Amino acid sequence: MREGKVYIVSAPSGCGKGTVLSAVFARLKNYYFSVSATTRAPRPGEQDGVNYHYISREQFLEMVKNDEFLEYAEYVGNYYGTPRAPVTENVKMGNDVFLEIEIRGFQQIKEKLPEAVSIFIAPPSLEELERRLRGRSTETEEKLRGRLEKAEKEMKYAGLFDYVVVNDQVERAAGEIISIVEANQNSQKSR
Ligand code: 5GP
Secondary structure: OOOOOEEEEEOOOOOOHHHHHHHHHOOOOOEEEOOEEEOOOOOOOOOEOOOEEEOOHHHHHHHHHOOOEEEEEEEOOEEEEEEHHHHHHHHHHOOEEEEEOOHHHHHHHHHHOOOOEEEEEEOOOHHHHHHHHHHHOOOOHHHHHHHHHHHHHHHOOHHHOOEEEEOOOHHHHHHHHHHHHHHHHHHHHOO
16 A cells, blocks of 8 residues: 655745645545644644644743654744654555645755655745735734734745745635646656
């Protein structure tokens, strides 16, 4: 049986990657979307165990100590990490595994799993990104500025990814990601 592939998806926050990925998953079979652990508080509507595992700083550091993360990073004052076990299990089961993580996490995975396929979702422009982030307005101005500055820096890393997908329209961007997954499945079959 073929093993699953690991896909790393990164995007500056506010790029609509959640919406794009939902549209992708509505059309994909045999996939697992990795649920990260984080120390940040849930946003309205987010659910523990679905969007993230919301844990304390102490719990997070304990998991780091026990080597339970495939990668982890601090992002705008909070920790985020990918629990290792579900990723390994799903790859073995033949499921394609999607990690939605930031740049430093991507760099760690590239070192540990060089065969992982990386996709960067870019906003049509930084102006559009600011508009979307303000529209969400769940954060203080300071946090929002922090995310925008981070996004500007992150855009510079787009070239390190195997693929860059511009989220101008959700369905179009999702279609492009599906094509990438199909292309990788086909290239694996013919090997
Ligand atoms: P947010 O707070 O907007 O949900 O996420 C902030 C950033 O953390 C996003 O860029 C998101 O992709 C990233 N992130 C989420 N989970 C993980 C993870 O497990 N590891 C790393 N390195 N980044 C993550």
